[in-house]
Amino acid sequence: MTIPSQNAASPSLSRAIWAVWEKDFRSEWRSRAALNAVVLFSVAAPVALGWALAKQKMPPEALGGLLWTTLFFAALLGLPRAFVKEEESGTAALLRLHFSSDAVLWGKVLGQLALLGVTQIAAVPLFVLLLGARVEAPFLLLLAVVLGDVGLAVSSSILGAMAAQARSKGALFSALAVPLMLPLLASLSVATGAAFGAKIDAAPALQVVAAFDLVLLAAAWMTFDFVWN
């Protein structure tokens, strides 16, 4: 792990982002607390849904909504850990000393993306298998997942940084994240429903997700310094 000392010259942004990501990866790999919680929830939720909706033929529009509701609540379990653990273990001050806010933001976003990606490799096929969804447009599903993950990772990073510095961290994160992520959830459900065979045009929903991602990226980049320092 390359964490530069205070006396060393400031690392380039890309090296600093990599160092933040690597620190998070190593610390997560030791405990696997967030990963275990998110993967277990993502796997248990489709099983619970399958049980509750046994033998019911779900329309593709509903399956799209159910998939994203599952992924969304799984994300709420694990994503706030990225900043909460820094505050709880007292390492937030060290991060502030060593790295610029940009490096922390993008390092954390990459960490969140990795966590979401690993989770979804297990969760999405299981969901499709257990709930009998027919993936009629795999590329569309992949695009929706990638765009959705970018939005979830960016918004959870900036909201996680705020919630971690406030009282009642975990509960507050959910209260902040649920309404803010509703546009993503709604648009991704429409696009994923189309990937599952619904006779709707996915393009407007994907355009909204892409636009929302871009605005979130820009707003997070411009405002993170105020939240973090």
Added chain:
Amino acid sequence: MFNAIIGIWVTAGLIIGFAMPSALDLATTPIAFFHVPMAISMLLMFLAAAFFGVMWLRSRNPKYDALSLAFAEVGFAGCIIALVTGMVFARTNWGAYWSWDPQQVGVLGTLLTYAALFALRGATDDDIKKRDFWAVYAIFGVLVACFGSYVYRQILPPGSSLHPNRTLTTSDAAFKFSLWFNVFGYAMLMTKIALIRAQLEVAQTRLKELSWR
């Protein structure tokens, strides 16, 4: 003087609204002149809250934070009124108070966003952090408000929303005049209330500072 103008304007708007004949596709029209202008004014208040949030981040002047808080609070009250009057509107026009119409869901999502914003302010002890978090979340909040109020129903298949499409642009001139007359009236009224609320917030902050000396 300004207060009197607002009072006369809003009253005249109500009278004009009730004097209008029924609009196309609507069983009862007068509430449209209250509900729709309230929803538009709500969005304007949230835009103002985000704008003053940015001003606080740039200038660090607590006056802008007070203005952002005041406009968000007034917008929040407007959001509740728009939602409730929308439910009454839905009952008379479409037969049910709540029918998961995309626009209804969108406004409910907006209401939840600003409720979370108030929760965030209440959960932060440090005054500067509290204002910074508020301003940042207010910027994100207005995105949700725009999405919930307008964008969401545009991405759904045609016919998903019970709300009549393009009423604001295709109605006859008298209807449009009444609508925008009321939008202007409610926007002025809510701005005036927000300015008074901001003055109260500034006074409260100063009193708090004095009490620590």
